[in-house]
Amino acid sequence: MQEGKILAASCDGAYVIRMVGDIRLTLCTTIDEYFQQMFDDPAFASVWVDLCDAEGIDSTTLGLLAKLALTVKQKFGFEPAIYSSDPGINRLLKSMGFQRLFKLHEEICTNPEQISDIPIVEGSEQAVKQKVIEAHQVLMDISDENRARFKDLMAVLERG
Secondary structure, three states: OOEOEEEEEEEOOEEEEEEEEEEOHHHHHHHHHHHHHHHHOOOOOEEEEEOOOEEEEOHHHHHHHHHHHHHHHHHHOOOOEEEOOOHHHHHHHHHOOHHHOOEEEOOOOOOOOOOEEOOOOOOOHHHHHHHHHHHHHHHHHHOHHHHHHHHHHHHHHHHO
16 A cells, blocks of 8 residues: 555645545544645635545544544534545445545545645644544544444543
8 A cells, every 4th residue: 555645735725635545543633734724724614525536544634534524514514525536445334434524425526726734733642642532532523333343442542
């Protein structure tokens, strides 16, 4: 699998976030910080997530995406979109209840012209652990199935 990276583009408050390769918790600080910068943009008007080049997405990343959708809905009053053409990733998104949070598009999206890598933000071990816990708590709040799925992991994380 290709190492994960996050690319982004924006124009007049419209944001596109592309996740490429294997997206893991090592990118959680980068993802979370970018989302915060995006929300702080006074021109923020829309966001969609492109997973068409993602090969894998871990549960921490899924939790951060869920947090993105919940924040957008709460602060801005709309559901963001996710584009994914991979049947396995589409099944994963649906199994996590993402159809309740996002407009899911099982197709390839168009390519923004001015997309570039988001600079990697390193997080301390404690900061990463907190983001992992927060991301999984968001996933658990989506459905009873997710609560059962991540209950044991959360117990270990909160103990350690």
